[in-house]
Amino acid sequence: MPFAVQGAEALTEKIAVRLTPAEKAKLREDADLAGLSVSELVRRRYFGRRIVHHADLKTAAELRKTAGLLKDHYNQTGGLHADKTAAILSDIWSLVRRLGGDRQEN
Known part of the structure; x- marks a missing residue:
């Protein structure tokens, strides 16, 4: 899968985060409701961008x-x-x- 480009830069860097199964399921559910990938949901939440379900x-x-x-x-x-x-x-x-x-x- 090619890396996405957001703005002027490609999203080439990855981080690993350990979660409980319930936390992972909640992130997936929230991302699905917003029509976003889990990565995009986390980026938007962390950087204070708007999320509309x-x-x-x-x-x-x-x-x-x-x-x-x-x-x-x-x-x-x-x-x-x-x-x-x-x-x-x-x-x-x-x-x-x-x-x-x-x-x-x-």
């Missing part, structure tokens, strides 16, 4: 879809209940940002 991205996508439907409803009703609609949209976008769905990173 696929489940969060899917939830954010559904929230964006719901916001679009709400916006369409608002437009079709000529702005009926504008204050309530604006408050709901604001809440939805806050959730999307908190889940990390405002930008994808992998």
